[in-house]
Amino acid sequence: MTEPTPADAAPPPLVYDDKLVSGVLKDVRTIAMVGASPNWVRPSNFAMKYLLGKGYAVIPINPGHAGKEIWDQTVYAELGDVPGPIDMVDVFRASKDAGGIIDRAIELKDEKAIKVIWLQLGVRDDDAAARAEAAGMTVIMDRCPKIEYGRLFGELGWSGVNSGVISSKRPKR
Secondary structure, eight states: OOOOOTTTSOOOOOOOOHHHHHHHHHHOOEEEEETOOSOTTSHHHHHHHHHHHTTOEEEEEOGGGTTSEETTEEOBSSGGGOOSOOSEEEEOSOHHHHHHHHHHHHHHHHHHTOOEEEEOTTOOOHHHHHHHHHTTOEEEOSOOHHHHHHHHTTHHHHTTOOOSOOOSSOOOO
16 A cells, blocks of 8 residues: 555645634625525525525525526526625535636625635635635635534524533624
């Protein structure tokens, strides 16, 4: 058996400060969800419903369903079609597709006021993330805003899950 080369080695795990993540979730109001699905059993559908329920404006992006609606929200084919500003681009696509989506978000950064790129669980593109960070954007990869919201704002604790956040007070958004 041969030793793995550095190119074969898995990238180091990503660690984000809870203050950064909670700050993003507090500041963001409009989320463009790339890869949103109308299929209710898909994670993107459930995450979209959850985030809408928390008061976020979630704009579904899916070229195969453009012009239709998901959770009463109009679906757009791509980021450039969205009218108005976008605070965060949430990517529900494979890692191999993330780079192109991030590059498009960088192109639209000033026009759409995009501040944050968020790649879902299992989605990672370090090179594209570096490009976005160089453009002044915040990047979070391999995380789910729905899960992080529940963890950081106390909802997981309601069901007995140890979220790692200790407080005697119910958190405020």
